[in-house]
Amino acid sequence: xxxxxxxxxxxxxxxxxxxxAYNLWIRPLGLYRLxxxxxxxxxxxxxxxxxxxxPAPGKFKRKIVKPPSILKDFPRHFACxxxxxxxxxxxLKRAYPFDAVLISTxxxxxxxxxxxxxxILRREFNDIKIGIGGIYTTLWPNHAKxxxxxxxxxxxxxxxxxxxxxxxxxxxxxxxxxxKPWYELGLHDGLPYASIRTALGCPFSCTYCASRIVSxxxxxxxxxxxxxxxxxxxxxGVKDICFYDDALLVGFSKRLKxxxxxxxxxxxxxxxxxxNGLHARFLTKEVAKLMKATGFKTIRLSLETVDKKRQVxxxxxxxxxxxxxxxxxxxxxGIDPKDIRVYLLxxxxxxxxxxVKKGVDFxxxxxxxxxxxxxxPIPGTLEWKRLEQKGLVYKDMDPILTNNTVFFRLFCPYExxxxxxxxxxxxxx
Numbered sequence: 001x002x003x004x005x006x007x008x009x010x011x012x013x014x015x016x017x018x019x020x021a022y023n024l025w026i027r028p029l030g031l032y033r034l035x036x037x038x039x040x041x042x043x044x045x046x047x048x049x050x051x052x053x054x055p056a057p058g059k060f061k062r063k064i065v066k067p068p069s070i071l072k073d074f075p076r077h078f079a080c081x082x083x084x085x086x087x088x089x090x091x092l093k094r095a096y097p098f099d100a101v102l103i104s105t106x107x108x109x110x111x112x113x114x115x116x117x118x119x120i121l122r123r124e125f126n127d128i129k130i131g132i133g134g135i136y137t138t139l140w141p142n143h144a145k146x147x148x149x150x151x152x153x154x155x156x157x158x159x160x161x162x163x164x165x166x167x168x169x170x171x172x173x174x175x176x177x178x179x180k181p182w183y184e185l186g187l188h189d190g191l192p193y194a195s196i197r198t199a200l201g202c203p204f205s206c207t208y209c210a211s212r213i214v215s216x217x218x219x220x221x222x223x224x225x226x227x228x229x230x231x232x233x234x235x236x237g238v239k240d241i242c243f244y245d246d247a248l249l250v251g252f253s254k255r256l257k258x259x260x261x262x263x264x265x266x267x268x269x270x271x272x273x274x275x276n277g278l279h280a281r282f283l284t285k286e287v288a289k290l291m292k293a294t295g296f297k298t299i300r301l302s303l304e305t306v307d308k309k310r311q312v313x314x315x316x317x318x319x320x321x322x323x324x325x326x327x328x329x330x331x332x333x334g335i336d337p338k339d340i341r342v343y344l345l346x347x348x349x350x351x352x353x354x355x356v357k358k359g360v361d362f363x364x365x366x367x368x369x370x371x372x373x374x375x376x377p378i379p380g381t382l383e384w385k386r387l388e389q390k391g392l393v394y395k396d397m398d399p400i401l402t403n404n405t406v407f408f409r410l411f412c413p414y415e416x417x418x419x420x421x422x423x424x425x426x427x428x429x
Contacts, residue, residue, distance in 0.1 A: 006129070006169040008044040010098040011035060014105070015050045016060065016081035017112035019074075019405045024275040025056045025242035027195040030104045030134055032182035037158055039185055041166065042176040046095050047187055050082040050117070056193045056240065057298075068112065070398055074406065080113065085120075092124065100169055105134035108378075109403035111147060118151060131168055133161065135214050139379050140399050157200070157216045181225070183232050193240040194233045198226045198255055202246035204279075206315035207382035208348065208375065211246045220251060223258045230259065234268045242273040242298075249282035260290045271295050277302035277343045280318050280326035288326075288333035297339055300371070301326060304345045306359040314348070314383075320362070327366050340368045346422075347375035347412040349386050353422055360426045370426050374404040375412075 013028040028049050035045040054060050060081035067078035083091075101121055105114050114132060121130060133154035137144040141155045152168050154161045166173040188194075199220040202211040230241060248256060263270070272291075277300045291299070303323050305311060311319060323342075330340060344359040345351070356372065363370040377384045377393050387393045392411050393402070401407060409416075 006043060006099040006171055008046070008098045009038055009169065010092075010095050010101045011045060011047045012101060012103045012117055013047070013049045013051055014103055014110075014117040015083075015113035016106075017065075017078070017110050017116070018081065018107075018403065019076040019078060021060050021062070021079075021081040023051070023054045023056045023058050023060055025193050025195050025240065025273060026051055027193075027242075028104060029195060029197060029244060031102075032187065033158055034102060034104075035182050035185060035187055036179065037162065038169075038171075040175045040177050040179055041171050041173070043169070043171060045185065045187075046098070047189075048088070048091050048095055049189070050088060050113070052189055052191065053083065056242075068398075068400055071400065071406065076405065080116065082113075088117075088120065089124075092120070098128075100129035100131070102131045102133065105132060105136035107403075108136040108139050108399040109376075109401075109406075111136050111140075111144070111399060115147060118148060122150075129168070131165070136399065138214050139210060142396075143399060157214070159216060181229060183229060183236075188233070188236060190237065192238055193242070194238045195242040195244050196226065196229055196233075197221070197245050198223075198243065198248060198259070199245055199250075203250055204247065204315055204317050206317060208314060208345070208378070209246075210378040210380055213380045215246070218247065218250075220255050223255055226255075227259045227262045230263065230270070231266065231268065234270050238270065240271045240273060240297075242275060244276055246276065247279060248274060248276070249279055249287060252282060252284075252287055257286075257290065260294045263294050269295075271297045273298035274300055276300065278326075281322040283326035283329055285329045285332065288329040288335065291330075292333040292335055296335070299330065299335065299340045301340065301342045303342050303359065303363070305348070305351070305355060306362045307351075307355050310348070310351070310355075324366075327368065337368050341371045342368060343373050344370050344426075345375050346372045347408050347414075349383055349390070351375075353414055353418055357422055357425070360422070372423060372426050374408040376404040376407055377402050 011031040011034060013031055028047060031047055038045050062079040062081045064077045064079045103114055103117055118130060131152040131154055132148055137153050138155045141153060144153045154165060163173055199218060201215040201218040203218040233241060272295055275298060280301050303318060306320055342363045344356060346356045360370045377387050384393060
């Protein structure tokens, strides 16, 4: 069935394909922005979210599947996380008719979930227009074009690919309607939790992060837009809202502060969560007090390492003194230590387990818990280049080998018993 004029586009968030997956308030934020863009240009939109209807925080439903051949001997169960195939087909048929499908991608090593979606679409609708964009296609464009030879591949944020996308869909790039935010387009699915961003991108350049490559330059939203989104969601039954910003506290007085002040002024009852990790440098006494007053329940701080030299080498976004002040401010504001966790990286190039243990001990000494985040190399970052020089990564490798579970266990030079002991130690009080 060939379509010459696109009137309706189905937007799909695909399944997760991994050895483990946990729902920390995941929502299709990229598809929301895309929906706003398309609707403004006269296109009808609908979202099919393969990860919807999962309690948060909580485990996704999973179905164990055959692993990719490159990992056939890897000692973990490979699985599809999200709704069942039958449910997907039911939602797909309910959404029809549509003239084109656009699919988002999240982690690069989840591309098998996208392939499962494409395979079903090709079987059910044969020659329908399909476009794929997001993190995977932006970071691994050549691999994506190889895996998806009949699909259109988009690389970069919507601002970069807007003309290319309009040409693909056969629509005029000039807006036909006044802008409307995603939640006014009937796209909120009624779940009691939501995720939002107050800005795109990040002003920092950490050596292990690709935020700038994926999201472009740091671009904050107007604080009134952010508050209106929160107000709508809470008024419509949302009890938990997650901030998925890369730099939530940057420019606090002009960005997040007026939002939280209006939350208090309007008596909005909501729990806020920050699973991405906050910059300790910006967590002042004022910030901590407002966080306490407005119901922040999940507070994650980014420390990454206590090694001062490595802190500087990886971007200099935090120091031990910054971190100590932030924790003190949270405690003095009355934040429950149980609501605070600290991210420490393990597996950075050149990092030994003793350095990680020192970080765990440092965090524990403050009465809070550390969460060890397994390092995963990302193309385009400085850490990738360092590993490339050592021959551990290469541009034509399968992205699934950069999965943190896989890369960490296959390529990091740690003795497995010592590593497992450290992982257990980090989880104890």
